Amino acid sequence: MKFTLLYTVILCLLGNQVLAQSNTPCTSGVISAPNIAVNASCTFQSGTTVGATNQTNANNGGTPSCGSMGEDVWYSFTAPASGTVDIQTAAGSIGDGVMALYSGTCGAWTELACSDDAIGLMPQIAMGGLTPGNTYMIRFWQYGGGTGTFDICVAEAAAPAGNTTCTVPNPICSGSPINFVANAGGSSADVINPGNDYDCLSTSPNPSWYYLEIATAGNLVIDITAGADVDYEIWGPFPSLANATSNCNTYGVPEDCSYSPSPTEQAVVNGVSPGEVYVLLVTNFANVVQTININEAASNTASTNCAIVMPVGYTYWDAEYNEGVVDLVWGTEFEENNRDFIVQRSADGLVWETIGAVAGNNTTNEAQNYAYTDNDPLTGISYYRLMQVDTDGGIEYNTVLSVNTSDIEPFTVYPNPAAGSFNIYTKSKNIEHVVLTDMVGKTFDVAYTGTSNGLEIDCNNYAAGVYTLTVIANGTAQSQRLVIKK
Missing domain, CATH: 2.60.120.380 (Jelly Rolls)
Structure with a gap:
């Protein structure tokens, strides 16, 4: 399996990031658990198990290998280019949590790790060797049962280094x-x-x-x-x-x-x-x-x-998809014996190809700015890095960036708030699913009819409240906040 796309579903309420919840990893054979973004460092988001139930059947991961089972919730994340993540939790009203990590597909989950007490009584899982671009699942519950709130984050961590001897520190x-x-x-x-x-x-x-x-x-x-x-x-x-x-x-x-x-x-x-x-x-x-x-x-x-540590000091490094090309920009605050930057690209974060080179400025303490354009980028998610080469041939790699080059237009929802019905306008022709997720993580597969302007959806059967509306088109999921009123 090369790649499973599922993107972040986050509700932003009153300035705080609150994750939608899911008591199950999948709905109708499709991963429906909210996606947590993998950041460069831990950025906590709030979660809750309120409204969840205790489920240990095979479709819901079975019985985990650690901790006393309780009402559980599920999240998904996409493995970063390094294949290494650090999943941390912090106490809310839940002060003793348990967490498990899974790979696999809907109905066929394999537990990779399980953590009970790591950060005090709260769990933490650091895991390497994940396949970049693949989707993995997180399962969280309170030790012994009960419901409440907690914080969770997923950060990319540097892979284990080879410096296991004092001859190569x-x-x-x-x-x-x-x-x-x-x-x-x-x-x-x-x-x-x-x-x-x-x-x-x-x-x-x-x-x-x-x-x-x-x-x-x-x-x-x-x-x-x-x-x-x-x-x-x-x-x-x-x-x-x-x-x-x-x-x-x-x-x-x-x-x-x-x-x-x-x-x-x-x-x-x-x-x-x-x-x-x-x-x-x-x-x-x-x-x-x-x-x-x-x-x-x-x-x-x-x-x-x-x-x-490095022969150049980076001040910024960014990659952005613009109208069919990927623009790469970076800057340095100092350079020492810097011959050039080799621009490399990868489809999976594992196998890299060189697509260009930009000359460095040898040795300087003055700020420098650089740019390179990939005029023929890969379709979908791709990864970029710089290989900096010294004048003596030594090399250093910088941080890997990912770019989505799919030509997916954002969808528009109107009216919002909605009463009775609402419309979705999108240029994407292959709508696969429309899903509503309420504040406790309950999901609803939404029926819709096509119109000349997109989709029309009857919402009379849904309770008033705040929902996450997810549209899956061309294999890509996009989400927006939707308010339904009566």
Whole structure:
């Protein structure tokens, strides 16, 4: 299965984003659960299980593998280009929730993960290896039953890195936080690099290694946060990265170390000086797939050299579909030995092709602006990235963007509010479904008749209230808010 299209259905009421609800993943064999947008970081939206029932038949996912079952609601999301997501929840009136993640099709769901307590008593699932463009399902309920409110978000997380040894640490810098998905069930640092002094770390499972170079003197303070127990150790100072990596397996007593049971840690090295290199080890003691964030703390007074992270500093990067072409624009605030930008495109986020190149500006501290136009874009969802090439041949990739190039015209609803009937005007010729979803997630397949101006729909049989109106045409779903009055 290459791609399943289902787009975000969100009600915006009184300035707050409130997700429509669905007690079932599908209606009449078609996915009808509201879609949650996958953002670059966690953007919570409000959800509720009010009005839901407890369903454990096969069509509704069966009995999940964790938590005590209760009244459940379903959501869908489209896997991003990286294939890696972090699904977080926060307490509302529900303070003890459970969540499961599924792949598959209507009536044939496969549980991929189940989470009971991760963020306090609320669940979190970090999952990699998803197929970009495919639709996945989230199921949420209160532990032991009961109904109420909660918050939920889906964010794209960086895939697990290959920096599992101190011979190949990844660069980090202050002001550029890193989110990565930590592996579970992996080897330990003291097995991979047994010659180091691991000091307070009695165990060091699932290691991730980083290095940083001091730019201005001060106190180096780094926050490390996750959903479950993580630990760290930091060594230095080293005169250079080459010296730090060549001494891997012989690191002595660290500058700082923590083996606490907390999911939040803070590494501190006071009195650092310009040019010094430090090596940071973060371990995933919880041994669960989870997102770990590394960022400078508010009390940090030192700064680090961000040129080690990337040879160019991007100020913006955007892709937009305009009248049959895709316009790509980006800017930089600094460049170091930057030869050019290779523009790449993909139909699935996995296999990439080069479609053009734009010359860089070698070394400069002045702001630069760039543009490239894809005059023959792919149909449907496609992905774009830049491969930045140094003068010495080194390469770095920037963030992947997705663009929908389908020529789908927005539909118009009138009158709205509607009483008795309403009309839908759309230029799309192949209307497949029209669906109404009420505030508690109950869905209605809507009968309609065609007119010269689109569709006419009788709404006399629907109760007064606020609905999400979804029109599926040419395989694409679009939604608008509709008010029915009596």
